[in-house]
Amino acid sequence: MSNLSGRGVGMDVVKSSIAALGGRVSITSEPNIGTTFSISLPLTLAVLDGMxxxxANQTLVIPLNAIVETATLTSENIKxxxxxxxxxxxxxxxxxLYDLGIQLGFRHHKDRAENAIVILTTQEDGSRAALIVDAIMEQRQVVIKGLGKSYDRIPGVAAATILGDGRIALILDPTGLTNTPISKSPDQPLSLAG
Known part of the structure; x- marks a missing residue:
């Protein structure tokens, strides 16, 4: 028995578990430098619980872990x-209070429904923000698709997803969205569909 015995058993379990998910583990080692472990998982495993x-006729996804509660917006509670x-x-x-339609350039004036819905979100620093939406469609798990190098980094947008009916929906980053207002020209609203 030596100081190194049994060190590979745990990695074998990790490798078997990842292989069962369709992924892989690769190990590279250089003498006197170190060892690098790389874990690759299929993209379909990158899922997110979202609302x-x-x-403004656009479908969006807000991460569920950022949502505190939802409420109906009334003129009495707007200051x-x-x-x-x-x-x-x-x-x-x-x-x-932030109107998502205005923040993302989908509309350029306060054109709210009488009983619009507000989603109260929590930020990374513990503060809160309220996002106005037209409707809540459903709660579901979505597969995260990175925007890749084709798009510049868009404040407030983390990624995208393809919904079950084939529509593309942006996955929002509430912290980035409320910290950096997005200004778009009226002729170029933010969209992946066009």
């Missing part, structure tokens, strides 16, 4: 401050 929403800023008064607290 599928509709905004304007400044020229273009609004707060949502909810449960005794004031939360910044």
């Amino acid at each position: 599928v929403v509709r905004v 304007p401050i400044g020229h273009n800023t609004e707060l949502l008064h909810i449960r005794g607290d004031f939360v910044p």
